[in-house]
Amino acid sequence: MLLRLAPAATLAVLAGPVVLGLAFTLLPAFGFLPALGGTDFSLDGWRMLFAAPGFATALALTVGTGLATTLLALILAAGLFAAAAHRPGMARLRRLIVPLLASPPSGVALGFAFLAMPSGWLVRLLSPWATGWQVPPAGLVTVGDPLGASLVAALLLKEVPYLALMLFAASATVPVERLTAAARALGRGPATAWAMVVFPRLYRQVRLPVFAVLAFSMSVVDVAIIVGPGNPPPLAVLATRWFQGYDLALYYPAAAAATLQFLLVVIAILLWLAFERPIAALHRRWLARGSRSRVPGTAAEVAGALAGLLIVLGLLSLLAMLIWSFAGSWRFPAALPDHWQLALWRDEAGGAAALAGTSAGIGLAAVAIALVLTLACLENEQRHGLHPGAAVLWLIYLPLIVPQIAFLFGVQVLLIHAGLDGTPAAVVWAHLVFVLPFVFLSLADAYRALDPRYAMTAAAMGAGRWRVFLMVKLPLLARPILVAAAVGFAVSIAQYLPTLFAGAGRVATLTTEAVTLSSGGDRRILGLVAVLQTALPLAAYGLALAVPFLAFRRFRGMA
Amino acid sequence: MNRLIALAVAAGFSAMAALLSQPAVAEGERDWQETVASARGETVHFNAWAGDPQTNAFIAWVGDLARERYGISIRHVKLADTAEAVTRVVTEKAAGRDKGGSVDLIWINGPNFLSMKEKSLLFGPFAEKLPNWRHVDRTKPSNLTDFTIPVEGYAAPWRLAQVVFLYDSARTPLATLPKTVPAFLDWAKAHPGRLTHPHPRDFLGATFLKQALVELAADPAVLQQPASEATFATVTAPLWAWYDALRPHLWRGGQDFPVTGTAQLAMLTDGEIALAISFNPADAAVGIRKGSLPETARVYVLDGGTIGNTSFVAIPFNAAHKAAAMVVADLLMSPEVQARAQDPAAIGAVTVLDLAGLSDGERARFAPPPDAVGLPTNAELGTPLPEPHPSWMTRLVAEWERRYTR
Numbered sequence: 001m002l003l004r005l006a007p008a009a010t011l012a013v014l015a016g017p018v019v020l021g022l023a024f025t026l027l028p029a030f031g032f033l034p035a036l037g038g039t040d041f042s043l044d045g046w047r048m049l050f051a052a053p054g055f056a057t058a059l060a061l062t063v064g065t066g067l068a069t070t071l072l073a074l075i076l077a078a079g080l081f082a083a084a085a086h087r088p089g090m091a092r093l094r095r096l097i098v099p100l101l102a103s104p105p106s107g108v109a110l111g112f113a114f115l116a117m118p119s120g121w122l123v124r125l126l127s128p129w130a131t132g133w134q135v136p137p138a139g140l141v142t143v144g145d146p147l148g149a150s151l152v153a154a155l156l157l158k159e160v161p162y163l164a165l166m167l168f169a170a171s172a173t174v175p176v177e178r179l180t181a182a183a184r185a186l187g188r189g190p191a192t193a194w195a196m197v198v199f200p201r202l203y204r205q206v207r208l209p210v211f212a213v214l215a216f217s218m219s220v221v222d223v224a225i226i227v228g229p230g231n232p233p234p235l236a237v238l239a240t241r242w243f244q245g246y247d248l249a250l251y252y253p254a255a256a257a258a259t260l261q262f263l264l265v266v267i268a269i270l271l272w273l274a275f276e277r278p279i280a281a282l283h284r285r286w287l288a289r290g291s292r293s294r295v296p297g298t299a300a301e302v303a304g305a306l307a308g309l310l311i312v313l314g315l316l317s318l319l320a321m322l323i324w325s326f327a328g329s330w331r332f333p334a335a336l337p338d339h340w341q342l343a344l345w346r347d348e349a350g351g352a353a354a355l356a357g358t359s360a361g362i363g364l365a366a367v368a369i370a371l372v373l374t375l376a377c378l379e380n381e382q383r384h385g386l387h388p389g390a391a392v393l394w395l396i397y398l399p400l401i402v403p404q405i406a407f408l409f410g411v412q413v414l415l416i417h418a419g420l421d422g423t424p425a426a427v428v429w430a431h432l433v434f435v436l437p438f439v440f441l442s443l444a445d446a447y448r449a450l451d452p453r454y455a456m457t458a459a460a461m462g463a464g465r466w467r468v469f470l471m472v473k474l475p476l477l478a479r480p481i482l483v484a485a486a487v488g489f490a491v492s493i494a495q496y497l498p499t500l501f502a503g504a505g506r507v508a509t510l511t512t513e514a515v516t517l518s519s520g521g522d523r524r525i526l527g528l529v530a531v532l533q534t535a536l537p538l539a540a541y542g543l544a545l546a547v548p549f550l551a552f553r554r555f556r557g558m559a
Numbered sequence: 560m561n562r563l564i565a566l567a568v569a570a571g572f573s574a575m576a577a578l579l580s581q582p583a584v585a586e587g588e589r590d591w592q593e594t595v596a597s598a599r600g601e602t603v604h605f606n607a608w609a610g611d612p613q614t615n616a617f618i619a620w621v622g623d624l625a626r627e628r629y630g631i632s633i634r635h636v637k638l639a640d641t642a643e644a645v646t647r648v649v650t651e652k653a654a655g656r657d658k659g660g661s662v663d664l665i666w667i668n669g670p671n672f673l674s675m676k677e678k679s680l681l682f683g684p685f686a687e688k689l690p691n692w693r694h695v696d697r698t699k700p701s702n703l704t705d706f707t708i709p710v711e712g713y714a715a716p717w718r719l720a721q722v723v724f725l726y727d728s729a730r731t732p733l734a735t736l737p738k739t740v741p742a743f744l745d746w747a748k749a750h751p752g753r754l755t756h757p758h759p760r761d762f763l764g765a766t767f768l769k770q771a772l773v774e775l776a777a778d779p780a781v782l783q784q785p786a787s788e789a790t791f792a793t794v795t796a797p798l799w800a801w802y803d804a805l806r807p808h809l810w811r812g813g814q815d816f817p818v819t820g821t822a823q824l825a826m827l828t829d830g831e832i833a834l835a836i837s838f839n840p841a842d843a844a845v846g847i848r849k850g851s852l853p854e855t856a857r858v859y860v861l862d863g864g865t866i867g868n869t870s871f872v873a874i875p876f877n878a879a880h881k882a883a884a885m886v887v888a889d890l891l892m893s894p895e896v897q898a899r900a901q902d903p904a905a906i907g908a909v910t911v912l913d914l915a916g917l918s919d920g921e922r923a924r925f926a927p928p929p930d931a932v933g934l935p936t937n938a939e940l941g942t943p944l945p946e947p948h949p950s951w952m953t954r955l956v957a958e959w960e961r962r963y964t965r
Contacts, residue, residue, distance in 0.1 A: 037653070053964035119829035135730070135830040138752030144815055230758060231815050232964050244643050248650070329850050332830045339850075351619065416654060422661060505643055506604070506636050506661065516609055516639055519818040522851050523825065525612050 003383070006376030010436065011395065013373065017433050018398050021407025022262065024414055028255035033413075038252070045252030049260070052253065054232030057146075062235040062264060065148040065228075066218030069155045070272075073213055076156065076310065077163035079303020081171075081202075082194040093311075094168070097161040100314045102486075102541055103534035104494030106222040106514050109154040110530045111317025113227045114324070114523065116150055117143045119332045121320050127333035136332055143227050151228040155220065157314040159213050160307050163206065169445075170205035174198060191304070192297035196287060200280070208393065212400040214272065215265045219403030222496035222511065226518045235261055236405045240497070243409055244505075255409060262406035269401070318534055324527025344524055356532050359509040362424065362499075363492035363536075366431040367485050370439040374484070377440070378447040379469055396440055399433045408501040415502060422504035430502035431492045439488040446480035447473075478552065482544035490537035510536070591690060594882045599630040601883035605872075606644035607666040609637030610819050613845060617906045620899070625890055631883045636662070640761075641671045648680050648875045660877030664884040667714060667873045669706045669762070670949035675873065676713055682874040684712025685885055691892035696913035701869040706946040707783050714871035715888040718900060718908035720838040721943045722770050722865035723935065725824065725846075729855035731833045738862040740774040744801060747808035753833040755810035755817060755826070759959045763820035766866065767836050768955045772798045773944055774863050782947035786954050795955070799962070806963070813963070828852055840940055841907025843933035848903050857933050860940055867943020869911060898924035903931050 027033065031042030049055060084093055100108065115121045119136035120143075127133040143150045176198050183193035219236040228234060233241075235257055242254035286296075324330065328339030345352075381388065411430065415421040454476060458468045474481070496511050503512075510533045517526045603625075609615050615635065622633035638644055644665045651660050667675070675681050686692060695702055695716060702716045703709065710716075726736060737746040747754045757764035773779050775797040781790055806813030810832055817823040820837060827835040828851060837858065839845070846852025872891060874884045890896055894917055900908040914922050927934055 053960045057965060117829075119826075119831050138810070138831075141811055141815075146814055229815065230818060244640070244646065248646065248653075331828065331853065416650065504647070504661070505638065506634075508637060513637070516637055517612070519639065520610050520612060520821045520825075522612050522821075522849070524851075 003380045006380050010373045010377050017411050018402050018407050021410035024410030025258045029259040045256040048253035049256040058232040058235050058238050061148050065151050069152045069217035070214040073159035076160045076303050076307040079300050080164050080307035081167050082191040082300040083304025100161045102490050102537035105158045107530045107533035108157050109223040109226040111321045112154045113143045114320050115317050124333050125335050146229050154227045155217050166206045166209040170202045174201045189297040191300035195296050195300050208397045215401045222515050239405050258406045261403045265403050321527040321530035324523045325531050355510050363489045365428045366435040366492045367488040370436040370488050374440045396437045404497045412501045422506040426502040427507045430498035435488040435491050438491045439484045442484035442487045478548040486540040486544040489540040493537050598883035598886045601880040602632040603883045603887050604634050604636050604663045606636040606662050610821050613906050629886050645671050657877050659879045662875050663878045663880045664872050668871050672705050673708050673949045681713045682876050686715035687712040689889040691889050694912045707948045714873040716869045716911040717891040718870045721867035723837050723840050723858035725835045725837050728857045740771045744805050751808045752810050757820050757823050758816040759956045761819045765952050765956050785948045786950040791954050840935050841903050844903035844931050845907040847932050864941050864944045868946045894921040
């Protein structure tokens with residue numbers, strides 16, 4: 001009975017906050033915010049937004065960095081896949097990107113900022129022997145550049161591995177070998193063959209993840225605070241700043257900015273969809289012409305090489321933070337710290353453990369709820385022979401495609417009315433909105449693919465439905481369930497804006513602390529927090545892989 | 560046995576002293592005992608700017624002390640900008656939450672203090688009733704008047720701040736550094752890209768502009784009055800002329816700025832810039848001590864003097880734990896905590912107390928540690944210049960954004 005309610009409950013968790021939140025963001029954008037005395041329709045919020053210093057630049061930055069990141073991420077991820085598809089090192093590559101997949105965008109961005117800045121690690125590694133620089137060059141502009149190039153780069157460090165993983169998952173459903181073999185038999189190089197026949201099929205399946213990347217890149221706040229331009233920043237940062245500013249009159253333009261952010265993402269997705277057709281047509285013409293040009297193959301190889309370079313940079317970023325957490329002092333232009341110390345880890349152990357505890361507690365709670373809902377939905381689906389369509393998939397992606405800032409403000413208004421703002425429960429709930437889609441998406445395929453004969457055999461032996469569920473399905477699915485849990489946990493650890501808004505600034509996690517410290521002067525403590533930010537989700541992944549191995553050693557032959 | 564007698568005698572004396580003292584004082588004393596007793600077991604949500612890990616660690620230390628002494632827990636609500644906490648109180652007031660508010664204590668001064676005091680968002684007056692108020696140096700104008708606004712007991716002082724400029728004496732000798740505001744222009748021309756200031760949205764960035772204004776304004780006395788449309792335009796004209804000339808020679812051509820003062824310090828350590836403004840005269844000593852600045856870091860003040868002010872803690876009108884907040888405010892003013900704060904190993908914050916009024920033992924705690932490097936002397940710091948009325952700061956920041964954010 002309860003099971004029948006699972007889809008409705010899941011829908012309420014996913015769509016409820018998004019829809020209600022959007023509504024309560026939209027109202028103040030047009031002057032309605034009774035708590036502050038706004039009871040009349042007004043366009044003042046929009047006027048203030050358009051008149052804000054640097055508004056036009058902020059708008060251009062939002063659109064430019066968002067589209068550039070998405071387009072480059074897709075090309076590089078595809079290139080990586082094309083270049084790696086015919087190379088045996090692929091499995092090793094997948095292991096290499098695990099730390100990048102696990103670590104929060106803010107953690108990677110912190111490391112990248114140190115890597116790329118004019119006094120950063122890359123320049124240090126080359127100075128003074130190659131550059132002659134005893135002090136950092138004054139003319140070099142990298143992190144925080146006005147065009148947002150470093151913001152795009154920092155986002156790519158996370159998004160390329162993510163899309164590569166999505167492509168990899170999608171490739172399981174496409175006969176890659178057969179398709180490329182056919183194209184290669186016609187005399188095409190491996191990378192060209194992949195770009196010709198495999199990619200178009202995979203693309204259809206990763207379209208929603210691509211939109212998630214688009215929405216995320218256009219509206220990201222934490223990464224933009226860390227490496228993005230500041231004067232002016234992109235729109236989402238501007239809106240966050242106004243929401244948090246001391247001038248309450250700024251709530252109206254902030255709500256207008258959040259609404260505009262939503263419209264921008266919608267327009268960008270529509271634009272993207274509009275361009276799909278002509279590009280597909282071009283692709284068909286290219287195939288029909290039977291061109292033997294080497295350009296596509298070379299382009300794919302170059303993109304693959306760039307993606308490889310990006311992964312190296314990403315891993316170096318994580319390593320840089322680890323080194324900083326053990327550095328006593330590390331002055332320009334030394335390639336490594338002048339002094340090492342363990343004292344920081346000892347002195348900060350208490351505070352760091354408290355932060356890690358809060359983060360882990362919130363993550364585990366959100367993951368537990370998400371798992372229960374997901375499993376209930378999937379089990380309900382199987383018992384009633386349901387086949388959810390594309391609309392359901394869109395609904396699941398909803399929280400990932402609507403920009404966070406656009407509905408979190410409204411959510412905060414609701415939470416304040418309910419007197420729940422700043423409570424751990426509110427934060428767990430806000431995280432759940434983002435954890436649930438990832439848990440569902442990671443688990444659904446494995447659950448649906450489980451051979452029904454196991455359940456039938458058990459049922460034939462007299463086991464009831466719950467007994468089959470608990471004693472047969474769950475143990476058989478232990479690994480995918482734990483992996484889904486680890487994915488959800490990593491998503492929770494990464495949340496910045498939901499923690500900030502639902503937590504009312506009173507719930508501190510590793511990620512909020514990292515962003516707060518990113519404007520501070522001590523890179524060693526920042527390093528320590530960033531290391532924990534990565535270590536926690538990595539440990540979850542490790543457990544997800546180790547636990548079934550240890551628990552089910554007896555059944556090794558089964559998986 | 561002897562100890563028991565001594566205790567009995569001491570108890571007798573204190574009972575006598577209590578009988579002999581003014582009834583009002585005794586009452587105040589009793590009130591305070593009641594406050595302390597009712598505060599036990601409470602948690603104070605201390606909303607404080609958290610951009611500096613040393614200060615965060617210090618607040619954590621005060622938290623341990625408060626738990627040990629008074630059974631009070633301090634929860635440091637870490638703010639990137641004090642205005643966040645002000646907004647929270649304003650929102651709560653708008654939502655009708657007149658008690659049980661989420662903010663118990665705020666580290667505050669300047670425009671935020673004015674804004675809360677003007678809107679009657681502060682509890683009080685309470686500061687002058689706190690037992691440790693008697694130690695506060697009332698000859699320091701900034702302890703009684705915050706940015707020209709009389710404090711009147713609505714906030715308790717806890718640390719002094721004065722503008723200094725940090726530099727690395729090994730890279731840049733003091734003799735070569737600019738000692739007046741106009742001289743910054745020539746220096747920046749000679750060292751392009753090596754000078755910057757925090758973004759004026761940050762209080763320290765705004766302070767950079769204020770410091771320049773105080774020296775460049777034809778009549779600085781005007782700055783003690785609230786700014787009006789008319790006075791602002793005329794008084795700040797020389798500042799903008801100077802800044803327009805200076806900006807192209809700043810770090811990144813004055814197109815971008817470090818977000819905060821601490822971010823600027825990291826740039827000084829990295830050698831990206833050669834000069835950094837700070838509000839803590841002990842910043843060099845503190846940075847050397849914790850290893851974030853080179854041993855050769857030093858501070859100096861301008862020939863014409865620099866702006867100084869006092870940091871306060873205030874209690875919102877709807878705070879849920881007022882008694883505990885008062886006990887923490889009092890603890891922050893205690894000689895023990897003040898001495899610890901002034902130690903460069905902690906945060907190097909100059910005390911708000913009048914050392915002459917302390918006992919010898921208490922005073923000795925304030926002596927700088929013999930191994931302290933980079934601490935300026937009182938003579939080097941000179942008398943701090945008064946802060947302009949907060950309206951100047953607010954307008955300066957808005958005008959700067961209007962002019963330079965494209």
